[in-house]
Amino acid sequence: MHNAALEVLELDWTYLAFEVHPDTLASTLRGARDLGVLGLNLTLPHKLLAMPLMDVLDDSAETYGAVNTVIYESQTSSGEWMPVGQLPEIRGPVRMRGANTDADALLRSLGEDLGIEPRSARILLLGAGGAARAAALRLADEGVGELWLVNRTTSKAEELAAEIRLRNPAVGVEVGYPSDTVDVVLNATSLGMKAGDPLPWDPARFSLDRADGVYDMVYRPAETVLLETARRSGCRTANGLGMLLYQGAAALELWTGRPAPVDAMRSALVSEVYGAP
Ligand SMILES: NC(=O)c1ccc[n+]([C@@H]2O[C@H](COP(=O)([O-])OP(=O)(O)OC[C@H]3O[C@@H](n4cnc5c(N)ncnc54)[C@H](OP(=O)(O)O)[C@@H]3O)[C@@H](O)[C@H]2O)c1
Structure with missing residues (x-):
């Protein structure tokens, strides 16, 4: 669903799935940051394990005690933290912000x-x-x-x-x-x-x-x-x-700062999960 959305938004990004052992979650999150990854979704059992690994947590993650969306952020010239996907270039340190879009x-x-x-x-x-x-x-x-x-x-x-x-x-x-x-x-x-x-x-x-x-x-x-x-x-x-669709749409909006093309995401999801009609 994310790749369908990226196509509609004409963003030269790609969304990939990786199987990560819980023991290597911390190094995976750091490695993704160092590779210039813009954001991640986490699923079980990583949602809970990621909580102490984030540099900053949204209210949503704090409240529900789980992170399903990671946003890599860097600072603008005026010092404001912004998702790296919304910045023309990355300068200075990159931090991890955890959010929860499930609820x-x-x-x-x-x-x-x-x-x-x-x-x-x-x-x-x-x-x-x-x-x-x-x-x-x-x-x-x-x-x-x-x-x-x-x-x-x-x-x-x-x-x-x-x-x-x-x-x-x-x-x-x-x-x-x-x-x-x-x-x-x-x-x-x-x-x-x-x-x-x-x-x-x-x-x-x-x-x-x-x-x-x-x-x-x-x-x-x-x-x-x-x-x-x-x-x-x-x-x-x-x-x-x-629920799966809307948690993904909200995550995409956090990374891109743009409205998610929900219809394209829904049809991609339906054919991926249930097979082409
Ligand atoms: N649609 C979506 O976008 C979405 C998003 C998040 C989760 N989910 C789905 O929601 C479900 C729960 O996810 P979760 O993250 O809450 O998992 P979780 O933290 O592992 O909780 C699992 C729940 O299922 C119960 N359970 C497991 N096996 C059982 C059994 N044999 N008999 C009775 N109860 C059993 C557990 O009861 P105990 O406490 O007794 O172990 C616990 O309440 C999963 O199916 C997941 O795929 C869907």
């Missing part, structure tokens, strides 16, 4: 794909890992109506609930299943990616008849077992492709 991307996708307006929505969130944490904290900041947290390791859901109560005391957050209806069930566990994965929640404890929509952060396969079950129960459904 905003989720909100945008929830709105576009399911018409969910987080403020006052009732949400059952499955998972308490990095993605769930970012989602829960962002939803709480938006003034979500009520949040239920369910995770295999209940202590992690309890820790997350405690963090939300501290940051947003007005937000109703509980660990466990709701007894009433919800606007959306949001899967932020990694279950659903592999064939044969079990459902990410206990259907005996909560029936999808009580959910209006179901959003699965997993996007491959396009229809997970959760989404198939939800569709059969009459729920509106969406997978995580929109």
Whole structure:
């Protein structure tokens, strides 16, 4: 999706994927800086490991405790730090700024794909890992109506609930299943990616008849077992492709300082992930 965008923006840049061992993350980030790389995206497990390696963190990374976008920055003649991709030349030191574009991307996708307006929505969130944490904290900041947290390791859901109560005391957050209806069930566990994965929640404890929509952060396969079950129960459904798209679009805007060509990015992403139509 990034290379499609770079073509539209007529930028002579290229976006490449590298597999990096966690033990070499620090030297990889420094090496990329020294090679003149303009920016990077990080995925698991690097999102958390990169936090202490950044020279400066955006509020987004600080809040969600994870970095998915690195921007290499240098100083202008007046001393202002700017992304190197937006500078005519690099002079002086280059620093690494860490940002997180995942949480905003989720909100945008929830709105576009399911018409969910987080403020006052009732949400059952499955998972308490990095993605769930970012989602829960962002939803709480938006003034979500009520949040239920369910995770295999209940202590992690309890820790997350405690963090939300501290940051947003007005937000109703509980660990466990709701007894009433919800606007959306949001899967932020990694279950659903592999064939044969079990459902990410206990259907005996909560029936999808009580959910209006179901959003699965997993996007491959396009229809997970959760989404198939939800569709059969009459729920509106969406997978995580929109979230993937918008976190990438936001990262591109940070590097280039220009609006991302979202339509070109979406079609490149769809054909890359699901194959040409
Ligand atoms: N669409 C997007 O753009 C986007 C962006 C970010 C993440 N994601 C997706 O979101 C998912 C979670 O990512 P993450 O970064 O939060 O990963 P993570 O930090 O490793 O968290 C994994 C979560 O899944 C749960 N889990 C894993 N295996 C399980 C099992 N066998 N049974 C029950 N629960 C299980 C974990 O529960 P425990 O706490 O009990 O281990 C934890 O809540 C992944 O599928 C990832 O691809 C999508």
